[in-house]
Amino acid sequence: MKKHLIPFIACSSFVPVSIYSQISQHPNIIMFLVDDMGWQDTSVPFYNNELTSLNKRFITPNMERMAQMGVRFTDAYACAISSPTRCSLMSGMNASRHRVTNWTLELDQKTDAKSDVIDLPEWNYNGIQPASEEKEINNSTAITSLPQVLKENGYRTIHCGKAHFGARTTPGADPINMGFDVNIAGGANGAPGSYLGTKNFGEGSRFAVQGLEKYYGQDIFITEALTREAITEMEKSVKMDKPFYLYMSHYAVHTPYDDDKRFSQKYRGRYDEQLKTGLNENEAKYAALVEGMDKSLGDILDYLQKNPEVAQNTILLFMSDNGGQGLNNVRQGVANRDQNYPARGGKGSAFMGGVREPMMVYWPGVTKPNTECSQRVIIEDFYPTILDMAGVKKYTTHQVIDGVSFADVLKSPEKTKDRVLIWHFPNLWGESQNKEEGYGAYSAILKGDYHLIYTWETRQIRLYNVKKDISEQNDLSQTMPDKVKELTAELSDYLRERDAQRPSLKATGEVIPFPDEQ
Incomplete structure (x- = not known):
């Protein structure tokens, strides 16, 4: 296998004291989360520092750019399903503790598939809720959210994109109730009714995206609209002279695979090294979704580059919420083998393809450029890590935190530690019950x-x-x-x-x- 141009460098960081003195005690933080992106759905290598055949399918120059700026984590994990991951990120709890173990949507409605063999236990299908609602919402977990703690410590907190951590009509469905000062297009829905402004982003459907009405009827993709709104809110925060936490939570690259015409044509029918054939329509649209997400990352990097006084004080974290779709009803190739190769399985599966994620961190003055780190990380670790990065030392939470901060590893690589990871999914995902492939x-x-x-x-x-x-x-x-x-x-x-x-x-x-x- 051809080696990637980025050379392997062990996770390391040497920061002169003079650089630390230029960094604010409370830096801006951008948490860039992608939906349903597999760990190989990028031209950045996350396996053995080598480009895989799947890496070569995708064009993500801005992920490459971020990788050159900071550190790639090659052992990063999330839950196999969206809502559990998002609830762990917001709470710092393992899914076995917060019990939002499957995806949420409607009030008091489970989303599990049926079984003739097992009865599923009660789980928190109404999602996470603000701590003040502890006794008000059944089948939910009350928490002190990450943005709430940041807000209480002087941050302007911005939610942009997919929320999907509380059932519809509950307080937790609205990011404003979960500690965000600003909510752009976040609600109970776990996917967009449509990515297209010409279709009003699915207006009228149960997955309609609310809050982007100004773009209705326009020839614009939702990924682009969200990015524009996010940059506007960052600019507002800078003018207010307040540190910001931007949760840039894209709907991409979840289904439906609407056509992002800016990028899709270059992929249609293109010969693929792994599949040994041309890309089909779904795979071409999927690759375009990925490239559109990458453009969003690039637009944010461009904003920071044009505003160096902001850039030198802004941390950027990149992560996905679960494995890429591994089923050939929506993707091309052999189900559970090709879509997240060389890992097995995909979204919803216990195998590596369901839980292993692309992850990067850029922390000015701390992370060393163009490095790779093998520290094992799971999604609940982001909660205490981001608070460490924010300089928030003293805080209390309604919930018990399971996550372990990896901030010290970024600062001092000799502090790399063993990390045992646990997944708990006592549920039935609706798209497949193939136990042989890790589902169920x-x-x-x-x-x-x-x-x-x-x-x-x-x-x-x-x-x-x-x-x-x-x-x-x-x-x-x-x-x-x-x-x-x-x-x-x-x-x-x-x-x-x-x-x-x-x-x-x-x-x-x-x-x-x-x-x-x-």
Whole structure:
């Protein structure tokens, strides 16, 4: 495999004291979150510092630009589904604790698929809510949100794009109630009714995007409209002389794969090295969605470049909320193999393709340009990290924080630490129930090189060495019983400590045992 032009440099940062003195105690922070973007849906390498065949499909010059500016994290993870990730980011809690374990939409309505074998436990399908609503909204988790803490410490907090952390009509559906001073187009919906201004962004549908009425009827893509609004709000914050937190939360690259005509034509029918054929219509539109998202990142970088006094005091974090779609009903190629290659599975799956993400950080004066870091990070870690970056030392929260800050790793690479990651999804995602490919109700643990997956319905345990076998093809559970015992015990103890809910068997009504109760 051809080496990428960006050379490997271990995660490192040396910051002269004089540079620190130029950085405000409360820097601006931009959290740039992409929806449904797979870890390989970019021309930036996130695997072994090499360009994969999938990397070569995509054109993301501004992600390359950010990678040159800062540090790429090659071991970053989220939940396999959107709402759990977003609730973990807002709360700092693992999904097993906040219990918003599947995607949310309507008040008091579950979104799970049906099963003839298992009954699903109660979960918080009404989402997260402000702490003041603790006893008012059933099936929800009350929190002190990340933007609320930042707001209380002098930040102007801006939400732009997809929210999707509270059910419709609940207080938590409105970002303003969750600590944001400004809400641009965020609500209960987890996707846009349409990306197109000519279709009023899906006006009249259950996924209609509200708040961008000024663009109705215009030939504009929602990614572009959101970016323009975000830059306007950054400018306002600068004029107010207030530090800002911008949560730039794109609807892209979620379905529907509407045609972004600015970019799509270059991909139509183009020969693809991985697929050994030309890209089909869906794949061409998908690649255009990715490039449109990348242009948004570039527009924000351009704004900072044109305003160096802002740039020198602005931190930028890039992340995705779950794996890319791994199913061939919406993508091209072999389902669960091609779409997130070399990882297996995709959005909704317990395998690496469902949870491994592209992640980058640029922190002026702290991160060293053009570096790569193997520190393991999961989505709930962003909460304490961003507060560390913001210089917020003392704060109290309604909830218990599970996340671990990685700010010290950015400042001092010798502080790189082991990180055990846990996933808990006692639910049924509606698009596939293929348990063989990691879908369905599951819990999982990643410790060291080993990834253990427990499927609740069948009580099947699978074990993979993801360092040697990133595609998770070689199940080691039968040949490594001691490792299975170690990891099932640690996973089960973690879930017990959080009183994690479990499915039960329809036939007997019995709750399915924890992984270590085999």
